[in-house]
Amino acid sequence: MATRRFDPERRDRIIGAALDVIAAEGVAGASHRKIASHAGVPLGSMSYHFIGMDELLAEAFTRFSTSVSDRFDERLGRAEGIDAARQAVVDLIHEDLLDSQRDLVLTHELYTLAARKPAFRAITHDWMARSRRALGLHFDPDTCRMLDALIEGLSIHAALDAEPSNTEPSSGSEPHSRARTAAAVARITTPGTAALDHTAPDHIAPDDPAASDHTREATHE
Amino acid sequence: MATRRFDPERRDRIIGAALDVIAAEGVAGASHRKIASHAGVPLGSMSYHFIGMDELLAEAFTRFSTSVSDRFDERLGRAEGIDAARQAVVDLIHEDLLDSQRDLVLTHELYTLAARKPAFRAITHDWMARSRRALGLHFDPDTCRMLDALIEGLSIHAALDAEPSNTEPSSGSEPHSRARTAAAVARITTPGTAALDHTAPDHIAPDDPAASDHTREATHE
DNA sequence: CAGTCATGTGTACGATCGTACACAACGGGC
């Protein structure tokens, strides 16, 4: 029962190549041939190792979501105290989630699959469950859900709100700054005593340079 | 300058058919032939009315995002007072965004395109700008950004967190209930005592009420 | 009423796709 010419790395390399190709050209542009070529394996290996593209995609995205989740766990595991946890969340958004175009693309490719096919929704379901478990080290269950959703929304909006020409936002007054993220995280992790009270929100300093192009209406109070 | 045999509906019908096909089979599965067949036009009409698939996709998703934005505007425009606005947001999430599998799928297809191609990011950018403008009728600009992101995250998580087998969550104790949504909206629209400091370049708003100790790394930008 | 040209269509071509399947290569059993 020795190794024969079995190559255990082969399968993994195909999965890795699949993620690379998907990141570069999307699920739509990912073909057996391109992935095989990128992985340096013959075309026949594709059908040999994977029944079909769906199996390959499922394994690839499982690996991807696991790796992102690992970083998530690590950051939150290291945080001690609720403030450190909040800061970890901010760091996570701005360093782990927003810095990598590759991760952004892969995440959306996965979501698109999950929106249509239940098999992939299992992957997103597990991913979100793991995220909430990590947040659960520091926050109560309801807050975890809210915060997890907020993280998602902030990441997506920061990524997809960018001006098309401006691929690399680096200005200090960028609309999706760490300060805004931190403020949002602070709000969502602060249980309101009166959830729907009638108190008008505290006034925000009106002259935000980044908001100068807004025709800012006064809040109805 | 009469009509000849010009059919102005033709182009629109193709766009509508494109959205139908994309909703059913994804951008990946949408071909000129399928869309033409679904629209009841000959294949040649595709190349005649649209330079390529990208132009068709751009117009289709522009129409889609506009229609979703219209409903968004309508709900928030009708709301009077901040509580009604908050309620409108909750209704919006649970009735407009979560009820339609079609909209969910199309949204993610668009996001996936936008994550890779700047041309589509223009569409998401405009969409988000419109959403924030609608929210701006009731909330201050910073809250608008946070709330807009929260809406996004709550919608996505409610949709993609569903158990794969359970396609139609309708139980009263579902994890993503209206009550949880309302609570999250209340939190994010309730500024803490710590206002976002707009004068500082990009630092964390310093005082959170629950914060006892600030072990914060300097933000690198 | 005939000519002309913008408007719209049918078809064919080359490329690419997933997959099936015959077959090569090689380790272990006898």
Added chain:
DNA sequence: GCCCGTTGTGTACGATCGTACACATGACTG
């Protein structure tokens, strides 16, 4: 050392794709 079964590969097939382009069609001009 020969044989056999597992392991892996090369190739060919049918389907589908986007697009180009010759051609049909009908409205307007004179």
